[in-house]
Amino acid sequence: MKFDEYAGKTVFVTGASSGIGQAQAIAFLENGANVFAFDLDEQGLLNMKQKYKARFAYAIGNVCNKGDVGQAFEKAVATFKQVDILLNTAGVLDGFAKTLDTDEALWDKIMNTNVKGTYFVTNAILPHMLKRKSGVIVNMASIAGLVAGGGGAAYTASKHAIVGYTKQLDQDYCREGIRANAIAPGAIQTPMNKADFEGDGEIAKWVAKETPAGRWAQPSEVADLTLYLASQASDYIHGTVVPIDGGWIAK
Numbered sequence: 001m002k003f004d005e006y007a008g009k010t011v012f013v014t015g016a017s018s019g020i021g022q023a024q025a026i027a028f029l030e031n032g033a034n035v036f037a038f039d040l041d042e043q044g045l046l047n048m049k050q051k052y053k054a055r056f057a058y059a060i061g062n063v064c065n066k067g068d069v070g071q072a073f074e075k076a077v078a079t080f081k082q083v084d085i086l087l088n089t090a091g092v093l094d095g096f097a098k099t100l101d102t103d104e105a106l107w108d109k110i111m112n113t114n115v116k117g118t119y120f121v122t123n124a125i126l127p128h129m130l131k132r133k134s135g136v137i138v139n140m141a142s143i144a145g146l147v148a149g150g151g152g153a154a155y156t157a158s159k160h161a162i163v164g165y166t167k168q169l170d171q172d173y174c175r176e177g178i179r180a181n182a183i184a185p186g187a188i189q190t191p192m193n194k195a196d197f198e199g200d201g202e203i204a205k206w207v208a209k210e211t212p213a214g215r216w217a218q219p220s221e222v223a224d225l226t227l228y229l230a231s232q233a234s235d236y237i238h239g240t241v242v243p244i245d246g247g248w249i250a251k
Contacts (some may be wrong), residue, residue: 001031010033011036011068013089020223021037036055057075062117088134097153101152129177134177138226143186144160171239183244217244
């Protein structure tokens, strides 16, 4: 998918070392944008730095750590002068643990990464966008933010929180030039889901069978949707959660 409008714009993306976040980063780079990545893992970022050179920069840190987030934002602005688009993509799964199987440590890990991390990064970058009266935010929700069964107790709760946070974020700031939406992926083949494909891959086969489209999606498909949601073509889409799930929740 090609968009001419991203040349010269800067995208800040969390969780860009692998999976959907990496696919998003590459998609925007291929469309001429500058990309600043923020992740705990440096390994997946090195190839992008080598290929895209001055248009790609990154910081290593944890979205749960307010200090790390602040330093990453400062580096992004120092490198590219501004941030036009924020992609809050970093997240972790909970292994489909039911509430009685979810101890406090797991609950806190999921909530801190998926919810507080999104809150920290947004609050670090939003004032910068408000000064410029312009900014697009795309948060990563999940079908687990819309229906049960997409995760365990903590993950489902965290993604429902992202859905509500996104709607309120847009409601609060849309008249000040900010546009916020969320994406709700279903079965996307990423390193986060590698356990489903291990061995005979029975879990992966079952998921594909249960998905009306009959397959898993690739991260690039989510990245293409992100390109559209961040573009002027979707300027009238506000506070919306867009599923990309092969028809899973429609059934």
